[in-house]
Amino acid sequence: MATMHDVARLARVSVSTVSYVLTGARPISQATRDKVLAAMTELGYQPNAMARGLASRRSRIVGLLMPMDERGLGATETAFVTGAAAAASVAGYHLVLSPVGDLDDLRRLASQRMLDGAVLMEVQVEDERVGALQEAGVPLVLIGRTGDTTGLSYVDIDFDQTVREAVAHLVSLGHDRIVYVNHSAAAIAAGYGPAVRTRDAFVAAMTGHGLEPVMITAEDSAAGGRAALTAALAQAPDLTAVLVMNENAIFGILGELTNRGLAVPRDVSVVSMVTSPQVAELATPALTAMTSPGSALGRIAVEALLRHVTGTGDDNHQQLLPCALEVRGSTCPAPATLAVSVSDGSDPTGSGPPGT
Amino acid sequence: MATMHDVARLARVSVSTVSYVLTGARPISQATRDKVLAAMTELGYQPNAMARGLASRRSRIVGLLMPMDERGLGATETAFVTGAAAAASVAGYHLVLSPVGDLDDLRRLASQRMLDGAVLMEVQVEDERVGALQEAGVPLVLIGRTGDTTGLSYVDIDFDQTVREAVAHLVSLGHDRIVYVNHSAAAIAAGYGPAVRTRDAFVAAMTGHGLEPVMITAEDSAAGGRAALTAALAQAPDLTAVLVMNENAIFGILGELTNRGLAVPRDVSVVSMVTSPQVAELATPALTAMTSPGSALGRIAVEALLRHVTGTGDDNHQQLLPCALEVRGSTCPAPATLAVSVSDGSDPTGSGPPGT
DNA sequence: ACGGTTAGTCGAAACGCTTCGACAGCCGCG
DNA sequence: CGCGGCTGTCGAAGCGTTTCGACTAACCGT
Numbered sequence: 001m002a003t004m005h006d007v008a009r010l011a012r013v014s015v016s017t018v019s020y021v022l023t024g025a026r027p028i029s030q031a032t033r034d035k036v037l038a039a040m041t042e043l044g045y046q047p048n049a050m051a052r053g054l055a056s057r058r059s060r061i062v063g064l065l066m067p068m069d070e071r072g073l074g075a076t077e078t079a080f081v082t083g084a085a086a087a088a089s090v091a092g093y094h095l096v097l098s099p100v101g102d103l104d105d106l107r108r109l110a111s112q113r114m115l116d117g118a119v120l121m122e123v124q125v126e127d128e129r130v131g132a133l134q135e136a137g138v139p140l141v142l143i144g145r146t147g148d149t150t151g152l153s154y155v156d157i158d159f160d161q162t163v164r165e166a167v168a169h170l171v172s173l174g175h176d177r178i179v180y181v182n183h184s185a186a187a188i189a190a191g192y193g194p195a196v197r198t199r200d201a202f203v204a205a206m207t208g209h210g211l212e213p214v215m216i217t218a219e220d221s222a223a224g225g226r227a228a229l230t231a232a233l234a235q236a237p238d239l240t241a242v243l244v245m246n247e248n249a250i251f252g253i254l255g256e257l258t259n260r261g262l263a264v265p266r267d268v269s270v271v272s273m274v275t276s277p278q279v280a281e282l283a284t285p286a287l288t289a290m291t292s293p294g295s296a297l298g299r300i301a302v303e304a305l306l307r308h309v310t311g312t313g314d315d316n317h318q319q320l321l322p323c324a325l326e327v328r329g330s331t332c333p334a335p336a337t338l339a340v341s342v343s344d345g346s347d348p349t350g351s352g353p354p355g356t
Numbered sequence: 357m358a359t360m361h362d363v364a365r366l367a368r369v370s371v372s373t374v375s376y377v378l379t380g381a382r383p384i385s386q387a388t389r390d391k392v393l394a395a396m397t398e399l400g401y402q403p404n405a406m407a408r409g410l411a412s413r414r415s416r417i418v419g420l421l422m423p424m425d426e427r428g429l430g431a432t433e434t435a436f437v438t439g440a441a442a443a444a445s446v447a448g449y450h451l452v453l454s455p456v457g458d459l460d461d462l463r464r465l466a467s468q469r470m471l472d473g474a475v476l477m478e479v480q481v482e483d484e485r486v487g488a489l490q491e492a493g494v495p496l497v498l499i500g501r502t503g504d505t506t507g508l509s510y511v512d513i514d515f516d517q518t519v520r521e522a523v524a525h526l527v528s529l530g531h532d533r534i535v536y537v538n539h540s541a542a543a544i545a546a547g548y549g550p551a552v553r554t555r556d557a558f559v560a561a562m563t564g565h566g567l568e569p570v571m572i573t574a575e576d577s578a579a580g581g582r583a584a585l586t587a588a589l590a591q592a593p594d595l596t597a598v599l600v601m602n603e604n605a606i607f608g609i610l611g612e613l614t615n616r617g618l619a620v621p622r623d624v625s626v627v628s629m630v631t632s633p634q635v636a637e638l639a640t641p642a643l644t645a646m647t648s649p650g651s652a653l654g655r656i657a658v659e660a661l662l663r664h665v666t667g668t669g670d671d672n673h674q675q676l677l678p679c680a681l682e683v684r685g686s687t688c689p690a691p692a693t694l695a696v697s698v699s700d701g702s703d704p705t706g707s708g709p710p711g712t
Numbered sequence: 713a714c715g716g717t718t719a720g721t722c723g724a725a726a727c728g729c730t731t732c733g734a735c736a737g738c739c740g741c742g
Numbered sequence: 743c744g745c746g747g748c749t750g751t752c753g754a755a756g757c758g759t760t761t762c763g764a765c766t767a768a769c770c771g772t
Contacts, residue, residue, distance in 0.1 A: 001469070003758055014722045019760060026761095027719055049468035050415065051758030053406035054727050068438060073429040082424060085455045094465060096452035099441045109450055112405035113357070222638050248638075251607070255640055258614070282578050282604075284611055359728055370752045375730060382731095383749060407728035410757050 002043035011039035022047065053113075061094045062305055063115045064298075065106060065129060067122040068099040074247055075276035076292050077121065080143060083295025084119060087302035095302070110136040117309045119143060119301045123154070125191035141305040141317065143297055145193055149318065153308065155301045157274060158320035159194060162290050163201035164208075165325050166243055166271050169288070171209050174334035175241040175269060178211065179232040181253065182245050184224070185217040198245050198273065214239075218249040225252025226259075233260070240334045241269040247279060254283055269331040274323055285329025293321040358399035367395035378403065409469075417450045418661055419471045420654075421462060421485060423478040424455040430603055431632035432648050433477065436499060439651025440475060443658035451658070466492040473665045475499060475657045479510075481547035497661040497673065499653055501549050505674065509664065511657045513630060514676035515550060518646045519557035520564075521681050522599055522627050525644070527565050530690035531597040531625060534567065535588040537609065538601050540580070541573040554601050554629065570595075574605040581608025582615075589616070596690045597625040603635055610639055625687040630679055641685025649677040 008015045013032060020026045021036045028036075039045075053059045064084050066073065073081070081097065088095035093116070098106050109115050110133060118133055123144035130152070133140050142154035170178050180202045182188065183195040199215060206213035214236050218228035228249060232239060244250045250272055254264065262268050264285060272280060275289040304317035364371045369388060376382045377392045384392075395401075409415045420440050422429065429437075437453065444451035449472070454462050465471050466489055474489055479500035486508070489496050498510035526534050536558045538544065539551040555571055562569035570592050574584035584605060588595060600606045606628055610620065618624050620641060628636060631645040660673035 005758080015759085016723075016761080017721060020721085023760075026721085029720060032720075046464075046467045048410070048758050049465075049470040050406050050409040051727090052760075054404070054410050054729085054757085055759040055761080057727075057760095059406065068434060073434065078424060078429060081455055085461070089461050094461065094470070095455075097455070099437055099451075099453070105441070105445050105450065108402075109405075111402045114405040114450070222640060226640075251638065252640075282607065284578065284582075284608075361728080371729080372731075372753075373751060376751085379730075382751085385750060388750080404728055407757090408730075410759085411728075411730040413730095413757075 001048075002045045003048070004045075006043055007036065007039045007045050010043065011035040057113070058309075059114055059116050060092065061096055061115055062088055062302065062309070063106065063109060063118040064095055064097045065118060065120045066097055066099060075278040076247070076274065076294060079276060079292070079294030080121060080298035080301075083298030084302045085298075086295070087299040088306070091302075091306050093302075093306060107132050107136060110138045117141070117305045119298075119305055123193070125193060139305060139308045139315070141301045141308065143301050147191065151316065153304055153315065153317040155297055155304065155317070155319050155321065157194070157292060157297070158322040159197040160201040160204075161320075162273060162323040163198050163243075164205045165322070166273055166290050167202065167205040167209065169325055169327070169331065170241045170243070170269060170271060171211070173241075173269065173331060176211055176334070177236055177239040178206065178214070178241045178243060179236055179239045180213065180215045180243045180245070181218050181225070181228045181232065181249060182215055183217065184219050188217065194245070194274070202243070218246050218253075220246060220248040222249065222252035222255065225249030225254075226256040227252075229253045229256040229260075239268065241271070241331070243271050243273065245273045247272070247275060250287070251283070265330050265332040267335060269334070271331060277326070280326070280328060283330070288328045288331040289326055290323035291326050292323050297321060357404070358401045359404070360401075362399055363392065363395045363401050366399065367391040413469070415470055415472050416448065417452055417471055418444055418658065418665070419462065419465060419474040420451055420453045421474060421476045422453055422455055431634040432603070432630065432650060435632060435648070435650030436477060436654035436657075439654030440658045441654075442651070443655040444662070447658075447662050449658075449662060463488050463492060466494045473497070473661045475654075475661055479549070481549055481552075495661060495664045495671070497657045497664065499657050503547060507672065509660055509671065509673040511653050511660065511673070511675050511677065513550070513648060513653070514678040515553040516557040516560075517676075518629060518679040519554050519599075520561045521678070522629055522646050523558070523561040523565065525681055525683070526597045526599070526625060526627060526687065527567070529597075529625065529687060532567055532690070533592055533595040534562065534570070534597045534599060535592055535595045536569065536571045536599045536601070537574050537581070537584045537588065537605065538571055539573065540575050544573065550601065550630070558599070574602050574609075576602060576604040578605065578608035578611065581605030581610075582612040583608075585609045585612040595624065597627070597687070599627050599629065601629045603628070603631060606643070607639070621686050621688040623691060625690070627687060633682065636682070636684060639686070644684045644687040645682055646679035647682050648679050653677060 004015050004018050008018045013036060017028065017032060018036050020028050021033050064081060085095045115138055117139035119141050120129055121143045123142045123146055125147040127146055130146055142152060145154050145156050146152065167178065182199055183192060188195045188199065202215060203213045216228045216232045218224040232242065242253065244253060257264055257268055264270050270287060272287045272289040274292045275287065276294060277291060280287040280289040300319060307313035308315045360371050360374050364374045369392060373384065373388060374392050376384050377389050420437060441451045471494055473495035475497050476485055477499045479498045479502055481503040483502055486502055498508060501510050501512050502508065523534065538555055539548060544551045544555065558571060559569045572584045572588045574580040598609065600609060613620055613624055620626050626643060628643045628645040630648045632650060633647060636643040636645040656675060663669035664671045
């Protein structure tokens with residue numbers, strides 16, 4: 001392993017000059033710079049990260065704390081990660097992912113000055129990790145929000161806007177009995193941000209359209225989805241559309257619809273919220289969904305963090321990103337109500353009163 | 357931040373003594389050790405990882421290279437990760453996860469001496485990462501196997517044993533027309549280990565039972581699964597059981613079965629291979645599956661790696677772990693063939709022509 | 713012609729730890 | 743009694759960078 005010393009000797013300059021070429025901390029003449037760079041490539045020089053970190057008190061490593069429960073990472077979360085990693089890489093930083101549960105491990109990394117900063121994913125309303133890292137003096141950016149966000153930097157999905165757009169899409173298709181399937185009641189009670197915020201946004205959006213908001217909670221599982229659909233049909237037998245915010249329950253919902261002989265989208269339209277295209281395409285028909293900003297979230301979070309770490313710019317970045325509506329096969333105009341007689345049997349979608 | 361110096365001063369010993377207490381590299385009397393430890397806790401001392409790494413030429417960090425394609429991490433892969441992280445933590449090492457695609461990033465980490473070793477997941481038969489890391493002189497353990505494993509350490513699933521057991525389960529239920537749905541033809545052609553090994557194992561197992569092996573390839577998607585089932589029925593219209601090795605295709609297969617009015621498990625039994633319980637439970641009915649050894653794989657890989665890194669033990673660890681059969685709702689005795697008249701109408705599975 | 717900048721370079725002092733060689737004291741052995 | 747070999751401790755020399763102060767030479771406006 002070649003060291004800076006070797007490079008300096010070969011280029012006939014001092015060690016500090018080599019360092020300045022690398023860091024740009026002081027001006028270096030073009031001639032010298034070229035000599036040094038040539039020497040570096042000739043020796044295949046790679047700076048030693050440890051030495052650099054020791055001297056500069058900067059590890060050039062930022063941590064990404066992931067949830068990693070037994071369920072694994074969905075495509076949506078994965079997009080955060082890849083976005084974040086790309087952003088870090090561009091800035092010459094490393095992104096290390098720390099599976100959570102390892103709060104201790106993380107605290108160790110942090111208090112040993114191994115981490116210049118951290119991005120937290122899947123933040124809870126009361127999140128012990130936030131406090132732990134702040135204590136350790138580690139700059140922090142959240143993906144998601146805690147209850148009290150004062151003094152905290154975060155990037156999050158704009159649930160309000162997302163729900164509003166999803167509802168508007170269904171309403172514009174003529175749906176007026178729309179049921180919202182949220183996360184579990186327990187999650188809402190615990191104050192899980194996405195669940196609470198979408199609930200409120202749904203109520204607001206529906207009443208804004210003069211419609212009655214019906215929300216059902218569902219456990220995060222296929223069984224939960226089936227139960228939720230059953231409950232939904234009990235509560236609103238004439239529903240024509242379902243809005244779902246639960247990637248784990250959605251397949252149960254679709255299955256139960258089929259079981260009951262209800263076709264998607266002919267009889268019931270389905271919109272999945274905060275969903276990655278990959279998941280949306282898994283279903284038959286492919287799901288109309290609010291596509292999460294995925295990698296952009298990760299990227300923005302890391303960029304904000306690095307600005308924070310390097311002292312460049314605001315250390316209080318708070319930003320919301322909307323999801324984009326992507327219409328696929330699971331939504332169509334609302335079926336004609338029973339009162340309307342169907343006159344045109346050749347309607348290709350099998351829906352809507354006359355014409356197309 | 358307290359340093360070793362501070363600890364040494366407070367304990368009235370030399371810096372090196374403090375270091376020896378920490379590393380155990382030399383004997384220290386109990387009295388001195390106690391003094392030092394007391395001083396450490398009093399100051400809340402935490403060793404500086406960078407300095408330690410620089411001096412000892414050991415970062416105490418091992419990397420776990422994950423696939424992280426757009427599809428995300430399944431529960432199965434997640435188990436590897438958590439197992440690996442736990443094992444590293446126990447040994448006082450940090451595990452950093454590096455999303456792949458970032459081969460460069462990894463190479464940088466490695467050649468900057470930031471990594472003491474690495475575990476590679478989802479190894480391909482020809483894997484450029486193996487060469488890159490070996491060049492950088494980074495100790496390596498694979499999860500999976502390359503084509504030529506000489507001189508390489510790895511841990512992998514025992515596909516042979518797994519397939520044999522799955523087939524045996526179906527045969528014991530009376531199935532004799534069993535179709536195996538593998539990964540895509542492209543994956544097999546590329547020599548993707550699990551696909552190739554299971555194919556060979558399937559052929560061996562079936563012929564061992566005196567049955568004809570029928571294998572179908574499927575793209576890794578729901579659509580691929582549907583297509584595969586169609587192909588399977590074309591090739592073996594009388595099939596009574598399907599063995600699937602493709603977590604992405606299995607939902608398509610199940611959907612297509614339902615489409616065709618074939619009930620699981622009454623008409624067709626389904627066994628999913630190398631599947632985590634979480635995924636198996638997603639389906640209706642829950643899938644009988646060969647449960648992957650999950651976290652054990654990760655743990656064993658890291659333990660082998662650390663032995664390698666610290667010079668303790670064999671630097672050539674090669675081990676195979678079997679999957680465990682877990683019977684759930686997707687398998688049952690084979691339906692009676694048409695030629696055989698059913699004499700007992702009380703068949704509890706509800707299968708067979710008369711009754712029910 | 714002169715102080716004041718600025719660009720470009722150097723040497724040396726950190727950074728916080730590990731590890732090597734040295735040494736003092738003590739043991740048991742012949 | 744003298745010697746080799748332990749045990750326990752110390753001081754100092756690194757580990758490979760960054761960064762600070764200092765210095766030279768050129769260049770500016772006056």
